[in-house]
Amino acid sequence: MILVVGGAGYIGSHLVKELVEKEEVVVLDNLSTGHRESVDSRAIFVKGDLGNEEDLDMIFKSYPIKAVMHFAANSLVGESVTDPLKYYENNVAATLTLLKVMTKFKVKNFIFSSTAAAYGIPTVEMIDETTPTAPINPYGHSKLMVEQILADFSKAYGLHYVVLRYFNAAGAHESGVIGESHDPETHLIPIILQQLLGQREKISVFGSDYDTKDGTCIRDYIHVTDLAAAHILALEALLEGKKTAEVYNLGNGLGFSVKEVIETCEKVTGKQANVEMADRRAGDPARLVASSAKIDSELGWKAQRNLEKIIVDAWNWHQNQRY
Numbered sequence: 001m002i003l004v005v006g007g008a009g010y011i012g013s014h015l016v017k018e019l020v021e022k023e024e025v026v027v028l029d030n031l032s033t034g035h036r037e038s039v040d041s042r043a044i045f046v047k048g049d050l051g052n053e054e055d056l057d058m059i060f061k062s063y064p065i066k067a068v069m070h071f072a073a074n075s076l077v078g079e080s081v082t083d084p085l086k087y088y089e090n091n092v093a094a095t096l097t098l099l100k101v102m103t104k105f106k107v108k109n110f111i112f113s114s115t116a117a118a119y120g121i122p123t124v125e126m127i128d129e130t131t132p133t134a135p136i137n138p139y140g141h142s143k144l145m146v147e148q149i150l151a152d153f154s155k156a157y158g159l160h161y162v163v164l165r166y167f168n169a170a171g172a173h174e175s176g177v178i179g180e181s182h183d184p185e186t187h188l189i190p191i192i193l194q195q196l197l198g199q200r201e202k203i204s205v206f207g208s209d210y211d212t213k214d215g216t217c218i219r220d221y222i223h224v225t226d227l228a229a230a231h232i233l234a235l236e237a238l239l240e241g242k243k244t245a246e247v248y249n250l251g252n253g254l255g256f257s258v259k260e261v262i263e264t265c266e267k268v269t270g271k272q273a274n275v276e277m278a279d280r281r282a283g284d285p286a287r288l289v290a291s292s293a294k295i296d297s298e299l300g301w302k303a304q305r306n307l308e309k310i311i312v313d314a315w316n317w318h319q320n321q322r323y
């Protein structure tokens with residue numbers, strides 16, 4: 001049985017939908033940002049907190065957990081700057097409680113959602129796992145601190161782990177049954193699609209004077225279903241004992257500017273966006289593009305879905321958003 005912490009969140013719920021095809025799944029989520037409706041009905045759902053030792057004890061006593069996949073975190077860069085306590089408490093301290101209880105129950109396998117924010121402002125075109133980590137905000141620091149804790153737990157207690165550093169997760173399940181739903185929404189693709197649906201007046205482009213081809217920021221957008229597939233491969237590698245302590249980037253290896261994303265959304269939907277140029281947003285690096293060559297060569301993972309497919313699936317979801 002696999003415990004998915006944060007399985008009612010955006011990425012967690014997409015992973016659960018794939019994982020229930022292969023394994024028995026328990027989801028733990030406090031529903032602070034997640035949605036109960038997004039959890040596949042084949043998974044057992046427990047409402048509780050990963051920072052609460054009693055909730056965790058109950059789960060590890062009740063179910064034969066062989067691995068934990070940990071998605072539960074706060075993930076807004078701007079908020080982490082104004083409220084670092086929330087980020088260190090929820091992302092670091094609560095994760096430490098989870099790892100403590102795992103150690104107590106001798107559960108050895110762990111998959112951790114990390115982030116491109118671990119790299120800060122990189123000086124290379126393509127970021128690989130040897131690129132130095134240097135976060136520039138508390139969110140990135142909180143994730144990197146957990147990565148360090150995992151490395152230390154691995155050496156001291158024999159914990160086996162895989163860290164997955166996501167670039168820009170986007171898109172929705174092809175069925176349209178689950179998708180991205182944040183309140184407030186801050187991410188580019190949902191904001192564009194909401195504007196195209198008439199739910200917002202305009203789209204603000206945060207900065208048009210970056211040193212990039214069209215002056216807007218470049219990001220590496222990765223379909224949430226491709227992310228889910230990478231987690232399943234990482235889990236199999238852990239359970240088969242092929243990997244014991246690894247870090248992988250997850251991206252498409254392609255960079256798209258904010259303007260290009262808006263243009264692709266217009267093309268997919270056949271609608272015209274209302275766009276304004278605005279000031280830069282604090283903490284935004286000009287370009288973040290991943291090399292995912294390591295996970296390709298070691299686990300055979302490649303992103304299968306391009307930007308257009310991401311937007312087709314997101315559009316399908318946003319037109320009939322269920323939660």
Ligand code: UDP
Pocket residue numbers: 077168186187188189191203204205206207217218219258281284
């Ligand atoms: N962005 C933008 N307008 C928005 C939201 C985002 O111009 O309303 C830009 C943002 O500055 C960044 C890119 O779109 O360059 C992706 O931002 P998002 O918040 O989706 O993801 P992040 O890269 O911050 O994880």
